[in-house]
Amino acid sequence: MLKPFSLFVGLRYSLARKHNLLLSFVSLISMLGVSLGVLILIVAMAVINGSITTLRDEALKSVPHATVSGSDLNQNWTDVRSLALNSASVLAAAPFIEGEATITHQGETGFIRVRGIDPKLELPVNESARSVFQELITQLNETENGIILGAQLAGQLGVYSNTDVSILGLRSLLDRQLDDSLGFDVLGFADFGLYGNNNIALVKLETAQKLFENDPGVSLQLRLRVDDVDNAGQIASEALADAPQLEVAPWNAVQASLFNALNMEKFLTTFMLLMIVVIGAVNIISTLVMVVSDKSADIAILRTMGASRQTIMQIFILQGLVAGTIGTGIGAVLGVGLANNITNISLGLERFVNS
Incomplete structure (x- = not known):
């Protein structure tokens, strides 16, 4: 001293x-x-x-806070969703499936990731609160074969609203099952963040299931939104502690390399x-x-x-x-x-x- x-x-x-x-x-x-x-x-x-x-904010526009996967989700995803929502830290949960596909418009073809969602459950779990996105989700719910494209993807293909595009699952393309392609009406364009604007498209969950029905690598999953993004993995694991057969992948594990x-x-x-x-x-x-x-x-x-x-x-x-x-x-x-x-x-x- x-x-x-x-x-x-x-x-x-x-x-x-x-x-x-x-x-x-x-x-x-x-x-x-x-x-x-x-x-x-x-x-x-x-x-x-x-x-x-x-x-991180850009990544979370296209990547869920936490993803729950498991072979049983195709039959009991509603029960698992209810179990997750019992936790006060889980703000929302919604089902989705996501797979690789090709998109074709007037001879222009590109590879994309098609994400099938439930429009009625999507808004609470999505990071985007913009009114434009909310209107697009409402239109998707009311349209049979509507599709929402990432803004950059639409620019690459020269696609405009109310135009038609064809989507073919990658497995169907590899198996030469070209008749499995589906036609969609472009409803509009959304901001899926830096990592999703050039390759993500949203369709209805039922339509995506039909599109990927021949692809064993594509299965239904749950996306969770939590109140503490930095501890998303721990929150999701604790919320689903009674379902140990399910796998939980937090956003920072999906984007670990970055x-x-x-x-x-x-x-x-x-x-x-x-x-x-x-x-x-x-x-x-x-x-x-x-x-x-x-x-x-x-x-x-x-x-x-x-x-x-x-x-x-x-x-x-x-x-x-x-x-x-x-x-x-x-x-x-x-x-x-x-x-x-x-x-x-x-x-x-x-x-x-x-x-």
Whole structure:
């Protein structure tokens, strides 16, 4: 613990005007190094965390919070849905099937993922609350062979609303059962997120079952929406604890490769930026060595007055702490301010460059 004498002398040395210009310059550079490191660290972490959050939100537009699968769901999905909804943390549950297929329009063909849904149960479990999407789901419920396409997919195929497209399951295509293709009326286009806009199409559950009836790899599943996305797997497993034969796959397991790569990038970025702060701290230590050399006469006087080695050490340690604290404080304030306005600053720079 610092004694009052060490505290007084250390603060006096830290705040006093320095007559050694070289030492003053080195001290200032060391402090600025810490400030710069902290500033960059805060801004970089804010940008990376914001990017990860945005990517997560985009992924959840096309991927359920949790997916429940099992061979028994074709017969008893209503019972399993009721069991899941008994948990207060499960906000909604809806059945779906999803499989690969080809879509054809005026000679243009593409590969897509057709998702069959129950329009009456879809809205509560879907992340999109836009009125346009709600209207499309209502139309899908009222139409026999309607289909909703991802916005980017529609652009690739040159498809417009109220046009006809043909869908053929991939298994039927491989088995050359071309007569199994079904015709659909395009109701409109929806935002399925960054990872779904170019390959997802929504149809009625019964229609999708008919489309994939010859594909053993496609089966009915349940998608769950929970109140805590980060713990979706645990919530779903606890809600279905009485049905151990079912498999639960949370969204972060489905997108594991993407988010593992992002988290690794975040770790490496944090590590490299921390090295800048460490370099600034080392510079402060080297500055203290110069200060000790510069204050050798003062140290001799203090020793003559009875100050111990520990007291002398505490004086200069305090001086280093003051420099580090001031540098960290300046960097933190500037970093938080810059992070909160990074969007406006980047837009301003973009307008300046393009002007």
